[in-house]
Amino acid sequence: MSVTLERLVQVEYLNDSEFLQVNEIAKKLHNHLCLPQVYKEIDNANSPGKSSSEVQGVFLGFAEKLGFQSEKKGLFANHPTSGLRPDYFLKTINSGILLEVERGKTTMNNMDLLDLWKCHICSEANYLFLMVPKQLSHNKTSKPYSPFTKVVNRMTPFFRTGNYTNVRGLFIYGY
Numbered sequence: 479m480s481v482t483l484e485r486l487v488q489v490e491y492l493n494d495s496e497f498l499q500v501n502e503i504a505k506k507l508h509n510h511l512c513l514p515q516v517y518k519e520i521d522n523a524n525s526p527g528k529s530s531s532e533v534q535g536v537f538l539g540f541a542e543k544l545g546f547q548s549e550k551k552g553l554f555a556n557h558p559t560s561g562l563r564p565d566y567f568l569k570t571i572n573s574g575i576l577l578e579v580e581r582g583k584t585t586m587n588n589m590d591l592l593d594l595w596k597c598h599i600c601s602e603a604n605y606l607f608l609m610v611p612k613q614l615s616h617n618k619t620s621k622p623y624s625p626f627t628k629v630v631n632r633m634t635p636f637f638r639t640g641n642y643t644n645v646r647g648l649f650i651y652g653y
Contacts, residue, residue, distance in 0.1 A: 481511040481520070482612060482652035484630050486637040491646045496571040500605045503544055503568065503575065504649045507607065510540045511651065520653045526615050530581035533609065533653065534565060541566055546577055553600050562596055567603065574603040580610050580625070590629045594636065597645045604646040612652040626652035 483504065491497045510516060516536060523532040538548070550567035553576075554560050566577035578593040590608060597606040612626040630650055636643055 479521075480517055481508060482626065483508045484626075484650040484652070485647065486630075486633055486650070487647040488637060488642050489639060494646075496573065496604075497647055499570055500575060500647060500649075504607065506544060507537070507541070508651065511537060511653065517653075524581065524611050524614070524653060526620070528581070530579045533581060534579045541577065544568065546575075553602050554596075556601060557599060564596065564600075564603075569602075570605070573605065574600075575605040575607055576600060576603045577607040578609070580608070582614065585625050585628045585632075590625075590633070594633065594643070594645060594648070598643045604644060605649070606645055606647070607649045607651065609651040609653055626650065 485501070485504070487497065511520065519536040520533055523536055542548075546566040546568045548566055549563045551563060553564065553567060554562040564576040565579050568575045568577070576593070576597045580589045580593070583589045590610065593606060593608055597603055608629065610625045610629050612624060613622045614625050615622045633648055633650065635641055636645065637648065
C-alpha cells in the first residue's frame with residue numbers, strides 16, 4: 479500500500495504558474511510519503527489511540543525542507559476572534575498553501591470542512607493540502623471506515639464550475 483493523492487482544481491487555474499508550482503510541491507511531498515519506510519511509519523501512527531500529531535511527526539522534517547512553517551501565526555489576522563492556525567503553511571508565488579493533517583475527527587467532527595473553510599478565509603493561501611486516513615479505526619474492536627473516500631466525495635462539489643470558493647486547488651492525501 480501507499481499514500482493516495484486526489485487533486486481537485488478550479489479549471490481556470492490548471493495552467494497557471496502558481497498552480498504548477500503547487501502541483502510540483504504536492505508531487506514531492508507525495509513521493510516522500512510513498513517511500514516504504516515513511517509509509518510504514520505513517521501506517522503505525524494511524525493506529526487506534528494515536529493522534530494526528532503522530533502522523534505529522536513522521537514527515538515534519540521533509541515538509542520543513544520544502545519550506546513549510548509549523549503553525550504559522552498571523553495568517554488569520556482579518557479574523558482575530560477565530561484563534562485559527564494551520565498545521566503548516568508555505569508561501570507560494572502569489573499566495574500560499576495550508577497543510578492540514580487529520581485523523582480521528584476528520585469527518586465525524588467535520589474537520590475536513592473546517593480546513594477548507596480556513597483556507598477559504600485565509601487571505602494568504604489559495605491552496606490546501608489535506609491529509610486524511612484511507613482507513614480508520616478508533617479502537618482495536620471498531621469496524622474501520624474510509625474518511626478519505628468521504629472527504630473526496632464531499633469536497634468535489636466545491637470544484638465544479640459555478641460552485642467555487644477561494645480555494646483554487648485541494649490536494650487530498652489518503653494515508
